[in-house]
Amino acid sequence: MPFGMAANYNRPKPIDPIWYRRSCILRIRCACGRARSVELGAFARENSISADTQIYKLILRLRCRCGLRPSADVTRSPYG
Ligand SMILES: [Zn+2]
Numbered sequence: 001m002p003f004g005m006a007a008n009y010n011r012p013k014p015i016d017p018i019w020y021r022r023s024c025i026l027r028i029r030c031a032c033g034r035a036r037s038v039e040l041g042a043f044a045r046e047n048s049i050s051a052d053t054q055i056y057k058l059i060l061r062l063r064c065r066c067g068l069r070p071s072a073d074v075t076r077s078p079y080g
Contacts, residue, residue, distance in 0.1 A: 010076065018041065018051045025038070026072060040055070
């Protein structure tokens with residue numbers, strides 16, 4: 001592996017399954033102004049989403065209460 005990639009080794013990837021990143025933070029932000037940061041594993045349980053689901057599929061399923069599709073990402077900490 002090239003040296004330059006080492007820093008990114010632990011960054012959550014869209015193809016990671018939820019269980020593998022369950023303690024990471026899902027950050028959801030909608031154009032209407034609603035925003036939420038929640039532990040990925042807790043969010044999946046809350047919404048009856050299988051832990052085998054890949055992160056990008058969960059994000060595609062997100063729907064804000066205003067009806068829009070929010071943007072989201074997963075980080076290792078609420079501050080990352
Ligand atoms: Zn919204």
